[in-house]
Amino acid sequence: MSNIQVLDPHVADLIAAGEVVERPASVAKELMENAIDAGASTVAVEISHGGLTFLRVTDDGKGIPPSELKTAFLRHATSKLRTEYDLEAIGTLGFRGEALAAIAAVSRIEVLTRTADGELGASLSLEGGAPGVVEEAGCPLGTTMVVRDLFFNTPARLKFMKKDAAEGAAVFAVVQRVALSHPEVSVKFIRDGKQELLTPGDGQLKSAVYAVLGRELALGFREVKASGEDMTVTGFVSMPACCRASRSWQFFFVNGRQVKSPLMMAALEEAYKNQKMVGKFPGCVLHLRTKLNAVDVNVHPAKTEVKFGGERAVFSAVYHAVLSALEGDTSYPQAVLKNTQLPGVRSQGTVTEYQLRIEGAPSVTAVGGDSSPVRRAPGVPASAVVRVHDSTYTPPASSSPPQRTKPPFERRCPSAHAGAEDCTSQSEIYGVTPVSKDLSVTHISPDGEIQSSVGGHAADSSFQKEPLSPAGGAEEQSLLPHEEPDWRVAGEVLNTYIIVERGETVYFIDKHAAHERMNFDRMKAEGYDPMAQTLLAPVICRLAPQQREVLLAHRELLEEFGFEADELGTDLAVRQAPFDVDAGDIPAALEELSQKLLAAGSADPAAARDHLLHTMACKAAIKGGWHSAPQELERVAGAVMSGQVKYCPHGRPVAIELTKKELEKQFKRA
DSSP, X not given: OOOXXXXXXXXXXXXXXXXXXXXXXXXHHHHHHHHHHTTOSEEEEEEEGGGTSEEEEEEOSOOOOGGGTTGGGSTTOOSSOOSXXXXXXXXXXXXXXXXXXXXXXXXXXXXXXXXXXXSSEEEEEEETTEEOOOEEEOOOSEEXXXXXXXXXXXXXXXXXXXXXXXXXXXXXXHHHHHHHHOTTSEEEEEETTEEEEEOOOSSOHHHHHHHHHOHHHHHTEEEEEEEOSSEEEEEEEEOGGGOBSSSTTEEEEETTEEEOOHHHHHHHHHHTTTTSOTTOBOOEEEEEEEOGGGEEOTTSTTSOOOEEXXXXXXXXXXXXXXXXXXXXXXSSOEEEEEEEOOTTOOOSSOEEEEEEEOTTOXXXXXXXXXXXXXXXXXXXXXXXXXXXXXTBOOOOTTOSOOOOOOOSSOOOOSOTTOOGGGSOOGGGTTTOOOSOTTEEEEEEOTTSOEEEEETTEEOOHHHHTOOOOTTOOHHHHHTSTTOOOSOEEEEEETTTEEEEEETTEEEEEEHHHHHHHHHHHHHHHHOOOOOEEEEEEEEEEOOOHHHHHHHHHTHHHHHHTTOEEEEETTEEEEEEEETTSOGGGHHHHHHHHHHHHHHHOSSOHHHHHHHHHHHHHHHHSOOTTSXXXXXXXXXXXXXXXXXXXXXXXXXXXXXXXXXXXXXXXXTTOO
């Protein structure tokens, strides 16, 4: 073992820089926080090549006196702390005095600054942490920091940097969070000479949300405003119907500091319990204000995590603030049951008023002695309103809203002149092999003869009696009158689950999960060759910066899957999409695709393609809640009961079974 020795100061600075400066986004964050601490009302961030070669932050704060300019770049030099007692109540964003020293150690820096009482400003250049000479310079009030050639002297760190587009997206994400944390500061972001963000800086959080997140997301938010003895929770949360496919639109701030808080995230999502769709996540911009000594911000080198003195109080404050905002939301159906005893619930008295909210469902109202009109959500027809009499109800024949029905499994051929081998049916893998590409209808006559029609005319008699391929699966064999399957479809419940009876066992099949697996297996076996269609009007998708950049980086892969998207400012304009993906599902599909691409990375193209296949198989599958034709249910059930489909591509089971004995136990018959 070598002797213990003190590290060279330059090596120590490089090690310390690694804790603070991970990428260009870290530099932008530290410099913007310093600008806000300096009392700036406007902050401009400009980058080139992702911020690795050029990053400039300009503010109109109070500036740095020329005599203190060199001192500002020394380690542990700060104007924000004086004594150890100041650590108990930190109200500034920066406080360690390490940011400028760490950045200077791994880059080339130029500084221009002027204070309010100075006629001229001062300039200073540093390279690898070594300062030059402070010189007089003409400049406006405030400070301008220009960082060039980041990690020029640390190639080990430089080789881990991502592409310029990805690093630029990370910088943009940091700028967005800073703009949301301080709406009183006007924030501008310029990338490669193009302005991508400008907030008004009027002090209104709503204005900052609108500028940063866009009109669509801003209109889907509800305001949160709650206060207690020691805490205040303000901001905006998305309505249950506007939840997203990822948590990328969740922003939490504590005393103006952007943080990653699992505690606040758990409180937020607990407030949405039983109100949002499974697999969707609410968006939010939540500001928590509390006593400075109730939060410890000195628990992470990058200051992105905090520790609360009273976690239970924080959870309760966020939970009740969000819940109260959601309870005031009248954008989804609401039912009020008066003087109704809830069946099956043990209570001490009669419930006088009970409100039930069901996302996306038609309105329900008790019709007893109350003759008030039925309240329904906008766009829900009167025929979709179910009236409940006492504890039972009988929906009228026309009570169900129009259901969207997808055609049975099919594969649309890209060309009418394609060969039969190019028009393989989707159900071929699951037991149906078409004999002719022109076959349109096949059925069994009462006398057991198989009859077909081709192009609207009867087929040749030799073709009518041609036996089906012996390689067919369960469904093909079911077409033969003398070979019936040992199971039967008993029906469907909730427009989602198929009930199948086999012997003394009952199976409940999730039709969406099963069909998703069937699609995925077909796409893997045949190759996904979508029938893409050009949209009449482009669909605008608002995505997080990292999500947008990863989609643009995989543009060829997206085109392979039928999508064609272009940049439109900070958004994506989708001009072409697969035929089996609805226009309304395109933003959610692309958001899900981007999340999977970010998780898979670019190191494994095969894994990225499989992730895309998962998403496309899901989007093309029949959905829970859709009305399905009996033939469609038979096909899905046949694939499951034959054992060819057991799990969906995400690993979830597609069916559960309930034996006769287990069922009889529930009725106390066994």
